[in-house]
Amino acid sequence: MKKYLKTLIILTLIVAATFSFSQTLVQIKQRGKLLVGTEPTFPPFEFVDESNQIVGFDLDIANELAKRLGVKVEVVSLPFDSLIPALQQGKVDMVIAGMTITEDRAKVVDFSKPYFEANQAIVVRKDGNFRPQSLEELIGKKIAVQLGTTGDLIATDVKGIEVVRFQRFTDAFLELQNGRVDAVVLDEAPAKAYVKKFPKFILSKVVDTGETYGVAVRKGNKELLNFVNQTLDIMRASGTYNKIIDKWFE
Numbered sequence: 239m240k241k242y243l244k245t246l247i248i249l250t251l252i253v254a255a256t257f258s259f260s261q262t263l264v265q266i267k268q269r270g271k272l273l274v275g276t277e278p279t280f281p282p283f284e285f286v287d288e289s290n291q292i293v294g295f296d297l298d299i300a301n302e303l304a305k306r307l308g309v310k311v312e313v314v315s316l317p318f319d320s321l322i323p324a325l326q327q328g329k330v331d332m333v334i335a336g337m338t339i340t341e342d343r344a345k346v347v348d349f350s351k352p353y354f355e356a357n358q359a360i361v362v363r364k365d366g367n368f369r370p371q372s373l374e375e376l377i378g379k380k381i382a383v384q385l386g387t388t389g390d391l392i393a394t395d396v397k398g399i400e401v402v403r404f405q406r407f408t409d410a411f412l413e414l415q416n417g418r419v420d421a422v423v424l425d426e427a428p429a430k431a432y433v434k435k436f437p438k439f440i441l442s443k444v445v446d447t448g449e450t451y452g453v454a455v456r457k458g459n460k461e462l463l464n465f466v467n468q469t470l471d472i473m474r475a476s477g478t479y480n481k482i483i484d485k486w487f488e
C-alpha cells in the first residue's frame with residue numbers, strides 16, 4: 239500500500255510539473271505580470287529615459303505582448319551575459335534585449351522569428367584621426383565591448399585586438415571618451431544612437447555581420463514561443479510594427 243502511495247505521489251508531481259511547465263501563459267495571466275529580462279544601455283531598443291523609465295523598441299514589443307495577455311510588463315534589468323541564465327532559472331519569462339539569434343544561444347534557449355536585422359559598428363573619438371575601416375585595423379589597438387555580445391565575439395576572434403569587456407555600454411563609452419580605449423564595437427543602431435547623443439564620438443565603419451534579433455524563451459516552451467511569433471505577425475500585419483519603427487528610428 240505504502241509503495242503505491244509513493245508511486246502515486248511521484249506520478250502526481252510529474253504530471254503537475256509537466257502541466258505547470260506548459261501553462262506559462264496561464265501563470266503569466268495569474269501573476270498579472272510579464273517578466274521581461276533586458277539590459278538597458280542599448281538605445282533605441284532599451285535605455286533609461288529622463289524620467290528614469292526603461293523604454294525603447296523592445297519595450298514596445300513587450301508591452302504589445304503583455305497587452306494581448308491582459309497583464310503589465312515588469313522589466314528585469316540585468317547584465318547582458320546574465321540574461322540567458324536568468325531565463326533558464328525561471329527568473330524571467332522571456333528575454334527581449336536586441337539579442338542576436340546565434341547557433342550557440344539557440345542550443346540553450348528558443349528564439350522567436352527574427353524581428354530586426356543588425357550589423358556591428360566601430361565607434362571612435364571624433365577629435366582623433368583614427369578611422370578604422372575594418373576589424374583588422376583594430377589589431378594592436380585596445381577596444382571596449384559589452385561582455386558576452388556578438389561584438390565581443392567578433393572582436394575576440396581577431397587575434398591581436400586587445401578587448402576590454404564591460405557590463406554596460408555607458409561604461410564602454412566612458413572609457414572611449416577618456417582615451418583608455420581606441421574604439422567601441424557594438425550593434426549599428428545603438429552605435430548611431432550613442433553618436434547622436436554624444437557628438438564627440440563618430441561611427442567609423444559598419445561591419446557587415448548580417449545578424450537578426452529574436453525574443454528568447456526557455457527551451458521547449460512552445461506555447462509561449464507560438465504566442466510571441468503570433469503577436470509579431472499581428473504587429474506586422476496591423477502596422478504596429480512599422481509604427482514603433484517610426485517611433486524609435488528616424
Ligand code: GLN
Pocket residue numbers: 277280318335336337338339356384386387388389425
Ligand atoms: N546583438 C548583440 C548580441 O546579441 C548585442 C545585444 C545587446 O548588447 N543588448 O550579442
